[in-house]
Amino acid sequence: MCKIDIKALLEGRNYPEAGDILFGLMSDSLKKGEKVILNMEGVDSLPTMFLNTSIGQYIKDHGKDSLQGNLAFEKITAQQVVRVKEYLSRFA
Amino acid sequence: MVDALKQEGAKVYIRSNKMGDYLYNELHFKDYFVDNKNFLPSHDESLLSLWRVKEDEIDLHPELIQQYLKRTFFSNKDLSxxxxxLLESYYNIFDHAEARNNAWSMMMYNEECHRLYVAVGDLGIGIPTSVKRVIPSLSDEEALLKAMEPTFTSMSRKHNRGLGLGYIKDACTEGDSLTIVSNHAKLVTTQDRTTTAPMPFLFRGTLIYYELTLTHFENEEIIDNFEI
Known part of the structure; x- marks a missing residue:
């Protein structure tokens, strides 16, 4: 299992840069068969320029099904859950 | 407009009347355009000031606005x-607009009806011009409609994949609206419908204006675990 602190990841970086790094971390862990857990404590926004370079890029490369059961969020706001679900629904 | 004229070397005079005094004193036009300030705090708590949108502060301003609204009016609401x-509006400017750093935002909060009014404007190429680089056959009205589609993007930068304008529209709740004026077209969208109309003049740039009723937003709720 790989736990990633998103607030720390965003510190000092813009959203596209942070998304790129998250993509790299996710790819490495998922390749090894590790589940990825994103700790969202203190993070209030998931804008498209972050999602597109991270989760969106991963889905583009590997398909949405590859994330099923392998990606989870903890301490996430209800509104962010709605946005993540909406975001994922836009992929076939 | 003042900034664009100044960039071209023109001298701009503001007449002393009700509107001129408001621009000069309340909105501090002198400080922005003579002293080159990007932001000045307002004496009026409901006026969230004029802000020159700069790429190196693109994440900072939305964060400050959210913190201010939570601290002053809505400590329990999820105002994300x-x-x-705001983030989506600002990134759109630097990703697509080619605005030569001439982009501004202004907000006002009406405490009686709990409504936040947001205007973000730039004097760049305009959304229809950007869209028509991908699909040249569209009219300006059709181009604005295209830009609202979730999967459409002009892919100006790697992190563009559409969705940005959709997030702005999603922030609007019942009774709110989003208006976009750009090039020869205007689009107005609410929860129920979207309409377009031609503009009688060419606007070289984009104005995004929307209203958000903050009491419609949910209270903040944290979920311990959510799995895909």
């Missing part, structure tokens, strides 16, 4: 949609 809509 406010921050998100």
């Amino acid at each position: 949609a406010v921050k998100l809509s």
